[in-house]
Amino acid sequence: MPSLFSLYRKIFFARKPGWDNKPLPFIRMSLDNVELNRKKVVQYAQVCGFEFKDNIVPPTYLHVIMFRLHAAIFTQDSVTFPLLGMIHLKNKIHHYRNINVSEKVNTICELVSSDLTDSGLEFVLHSKAFIDHELVWESTSTYLYRVEGGKRKRPPRANSIDFSNAKPIVLSSDLGWKYARASDDYNLIHLHPMLSKRFGFEKVLAHGMWSKACCMSKLSSNLKSEKFSIDVEFKLPIFMPSEIGFCQDVNEDLVVFELRDKKGKRPHLSGTLTYL
Numbered sequence: 001m002p003s004l005f006s007l008y009r010k011i012f013f014a015r016k017p018g019w020d021n022k023p024l025p026f027i028r029m030s031l032d033n034v035e036l037n038r039k040k041v042v043q044y045a046q047v048c049g050f051e052f053k054d055n056i057v058p059p060t061y062l063h064v065i066m067f068r069l070h071a072a073i074f075t076q077d078s079v080t081f082p083l084l085g086m087i088h089l090k091n092k093i094h095h096y097r098n099i100n101v102s103e104k105v106n107t108i109c110e111l112v113s114s115d116l117t118d119s120g121l122e123f124v125l126h127s128k129a130f131i132d133h134e135l136v137w138e139s140t141s142t143y144l145y146r147v148e149g150g151k152r153k154r155p156p157r158a159n160s161i162d163f164s165n166a167k168p169i170v171l172s173s174d175l176g177w178k179y180a181r182a183s184d185d186y187n188l189i190h191l192h193p194m195l196s197k198r199f200g201f202e203k204v205l206a207h208g209m210w211s212k213a214c215c216m217s218k219l220s221s222n223l224k225s226e227k228f229s230i231d232v233e234f235k236l237p238i239f240m241p242s243e244i245g246f247c248q249d250v251n252e253d254l255v256v257f258e259l260r261d262k263k264g265k266r267p268h269l270s271g272t273l274t275y276l
Contacts, residue, residue, distance in 0.1 A: 007071040019081040019147060024114040024123050027076055029069040032106040036065075041101050043182040047175070048210060049217035057099045059220070059230070060213040062137050063091070064183045066127040067209075069109035070141070073125065081121075081145055084189075088208045089122065090142040092231040094276065097136050099129075106130040119153065120146040156235045156267050161256060163264035166245035167218060171206055173241040179210045203239035211238060211269050215257055218246050225275050232271035236261075244268060 036057060044061055045052035052058070074083045099105070107129055114123035122144050129137040172178075176190040188195040190207045212232050219230075238244060238259070245264060248257040255273040260266060 007068070007075055016082045017080055019121060019145065024111055024121075025078050027073050027078065027111040028108070029072050029110075030106070030108045031069065034065060034105045034107055036061075036099075036101050036103070036105065038101045040064075040182060040184075044213075047178045047182045048213035050213075050220060051217075055101045057101055058213065058216065059095045059137075059228075060093065060209065060216050062099070062105070062129050063093070063127075063139060063141075063209055064185065065105065065107060066109055066129075066139065067183075067185060069107060069127065070125055073109065073111050083145075087144040087146070088141065088234055089144050090231075090233050091139060091209065091212060092229065093137070093139045094229050095137055096227055096276070097134075098226045099131070099136055103131050105136075116147075117144075118151045120144050156270075158260055158265060158267045159256065159258055159270060161247045161249045161258055163245060163247050163260060166247040166260070166264060168262075169214060169244050169246055169259075171238065171240045171242050171244065173204075175206060175210070175240050176204055179207050183207075183209075201237065201239070203242075206238040206240050208234045208269075211259055212271070215246060215259060215269065215271060219248070219255060219257065219273055222250070227276040228273055229276055230271060230273045232269055234269055235267040238268045 041057055041061060042052050044064065045058050048058065048060070050058040073079070107127070109125060109127040112124050112126050114121055122142055125141045125143070127139045128135060180186045180191060185207065189199065190205055193204050196204050215232070216230060243262045245260050245262060246257065247260065248255055253275050257271050257273070258267055259269040261268070
């Protein structure tokens with residue numbers, strides 16, 4: 001498994017010439033027989049709000065494993081632009097069965113497409129996890145690299161979910177460091193205000209995949225099946241420290257949910273959970 005620390009050294013310090021106005025090539029990375037670190041999984045569960053029981057891995061945890069392959073792809077010479085400031089737009093996870101922390105996982109990650117949009121270059125990474133040739137988990141992550149002249153979208157609006165019974169969530173100032181220690185993802189934009197300010201933010205930003213995991217932890221107690229899909233779009237950044245709210249609308253086979261600011265006006269994350 002490539003070390004995220006060594007990969008981040010390349011991401012932060014390697015000099016890239018800039019986007020060459022060409023579509024990104026297909027890139028594939030894989031790693032077999034990945035052992036899950038029980039101590040790290042427990043730590044991740046605590047930071048994200050999961051109840052870790054029966055040695056079952058939280059449904060979002062494998063993204064932590066896959067992100068090492070994402071980072072390895074980002075540092076390839078054929079990705080010619082710097083990754084600082086890259087934006088994670090969307091993430092969709094298909095969870096086919098529960099995974100025990102003692103099971104070894106075979107992983108594959110592929111950069112499958114890239115498209116120039118009004119906002120910049122969007123590209124998609126598709127990740128899969130197998131146990132004994134059985135597909136147990138897969139995800140699709142969409143990222144954005146802003147290009148010169150790219151348009152910024154209007155501020156998003158909250159959806160129609162009733163916010164009156166929202167569950168409050170308090171983010172401490174050290175949440176970024178707690179998530180980094182659990183995930184080994186030491187992206188400085190989530191750890192130090194100096195780098196956040198470089199990108200126009202006055203406070204440190206919460207990690208997008210922490211916010212998805214936090215939502216998943218709120219939904220876990222009422223799951224009707226271990227086979228489901230959870231799909232989110234990241235909206236406005238969440239700053240630390242702060243207080244936000246989680247609201248949901250539960251139907252028979254669909255849960256619509258959202259993270260909003262304390263007043264319930266500004267959406268940070270919007271998502272759906274459906275059963276497979």
